Amino acid sequence: MDTVFGVEFDGGVILASDQTNARSILTYQTNLDKITELSSHSAMGISGPNADLVNFSEYISKNLALYELSNDGLKLSPHAQANFCRGELATALRKGPYQVNIMLGGYDTVKGEASLYWMDYLAALAKVNYGAQGYASSFCLSIMDRDWKEGLTCDEAVGIVEKCIKELQVRFLIAQPNFIIKVVDKDGVRTLKFGADPADN
């Protein structure tokens, strides 16, 4: 149901997700922001039940903040963050699993490179150039397969993302009128576009 996907470009990552919060036959909200900022230069697009989404993302982001406080401002690289995240999912898997599927995008300020990770609820982790979680993968991967190339600019990557969104809105059974798009690059995490303002209450 949830759409979460991401595309890496030269110097950053675009993350996109739909903004619908629904269960069974009810739509609770249409302006949910499913892409949470993990640290200054990383963010996670999460699909799954809202409880797990919030619980897991807050658990990870607060632990990352604790690391920075405990270690004199030292930041964990996106690679380390992704592996930490995966480790937590793996540990919880045979106790009380988080039913979350994730696209984690980050910019490593030390190495000066971006990275995107695909992670599913079984704690499988893969570093990818582009990826999608859920039903969205059936619609978006073929577009990304064709259009992605090494050395994309931010605008070109956003172009691919918008192509994917259009495809979903035409062909996906479940109507997802609103999408939120964020970019992670050397300047941090910022929102590029949204269908509905998450701050609206």
Place this chain on the structure above:
Amino acid sequence: MARRYDSSTTTFSPEGRLHQVEYAIEAINNAGTCVGILAKDGVVMASEKKVTSSLLAPAKSSEKTYKLCQHAACNVAGLTADANILIDQARLRAGRYAYQYCEAIPVEQLVEHVCNYKQAYTQYGGLRPFGVAFLFAGYDTHYGFQLYQSDPSGNYSGWKATVIGANNQAGKSFLKNEYGAKKEDEDEKMKGCEE
């Protein structure tokens, strides 16, 4: 004067001292010397090899230098048996960090972990402190090459050059004069220290 307050590790004396910790440091001052010097492209460490008996089988491995992980090692001065416990702790910590983050542990975090472990023996449990001082040397992408010294109290600090074990005071004064004078001649300084 110190008699009443020196047998329990976890009690302060009226002067605000932990005598057991100080006695542990004394024990190390009788141990084989270790020198560590930080250079811009590495860390050099040297230790005194004490030959106690000609009957001793030739050692297959060092009783002074230990590898903790791919990017860090330490030199020991003091009770070898105590050191073994702490080296196990350090290796476990480095391994567990790599397991959790798939990355090399920053050297200072490794040192701090060992030191926190030592500190516990100065505050609870009623067990004596570890009679070991360490020189930790390592490399990470955050601070490059680093040299740390730690003692039984659980305190640690980063050094450009330092000495532990027997004659460490004399060694440190020597280094104070020599370090920075002619940075290229690390070997010369090492030799000077050994004397």
